Amino acid sequence: MAGKVRRPTGRYAGRSTQDRRAERRQRLLDAGMRLFGDSPGYRATSVAALCADAGLSTRQFYEEFRSLxxxxxxxxxxxxxxxxxxxxxxxxxxxxxxxxxxxxxxxxxxxxxxxxxxxxxxxxxxxxxxxxxxxxxxxxxxxxxxxxxxxxxxxxxxxxxxxxxxxxxxxxxxxxxxxxxxxxxxxxxxxxxxxxxxxxxxxxxxxxxxxxxxxxxxxxxxxxx
Structure with a gap:
């Protein structure tokens, strides 16, 4: 019906917000395992480098973690x-x-x-x-x-x-x-x-x-x- 506003479902492309956040968190953890556990190591890794490795933005990083x-x-x-x-x-x-x-x-x-x-x-x-x-x-x-x-x-x-x-x-x-x-x-x-x-x-x-x-x-x- 024209003009009818649909309620937000909390889903995007068939996936819930919770599922998408869980995937982002896992991608950040996987990137941390690669960078902290190999080269350059924890102390030489920046938030920007971690996000680049994970294929995510710094905004998305801070939605999941407060710090490296x-x-x-x-x-x-x-x-x-x-x-x-x-x-x-x-x-x-x-x-x-x-x-x-x-x-x-x-x-x-x-x-x-x-x-x-x-x-x-x-x-x-x-x-x-x-x-x-x-x-x-x-x-x-x-x-x-x-x-x-x-x-x-x-x-x-x-x-x-x-x-x-x-x-x-x-x-x-x-x-x-x-x-x-x-x-x-x-x-x-x-x-x-x-x-x-x-x-x-x-x-x-x-x-x-x-x-x-x-x-x-x-x-x-x-x-x-």
Missing amino acids: EEVLAALHLLVNDWAEQAAAEALAEASGLGLEERVAAAFRAYASAVTSEPRRIRIAFVEIVGVSPQLEHQRLSRRSRWVEFIRAEAEAAAERGEAAPRDYRLSSTAFIGAVNGLLHDWSAGWVDATLDEVVDELVLILLAMLLPPGRQTAGGPVTNG
Whole structure:
């Protein structure tokens, strides 16, 4: 009917505003992964460069994020979420196996999620460090979450008689520190080893932390105690 005004539907070309915003946000995150996780890195990336890579305008950027730091924070959480989900799923799938097999499966799943793309390593272990007090708090909070993940699994194994019975808070913290430090240094080119060798070494460290004194692992005797 002539003169009839149609109500706005919130849809454009058959897509809702929410869907279009979700797509824009994902394009910005993908661009952040490319630029922060590779060259030029977070500190050398501008909003304009990120938007150009994503094929979006700066106006659209500020509709989704307040700053580049917020993009980096979101990417850091995503990488950690992927790794945590992978480790939890691997533990569930290996529930009927022995301690060594479960530990190796869980850590390798974690490592695969984090290292399947070199950009993820840089986001999680390099670019995030020292950016701001807010991001340091986020980084250390997620680190504490991983410490608790390891500690809880270790103490559950000890209750089943599979692991040495002791307080695992300090050793879990030390292990996560080793993971972060070694993957950071490997990513920076300071460790002369393949990624597989790095992961193998970390699995041995974790097993040495868990197994009772004198028990053998695939890599040799455990001498912790």
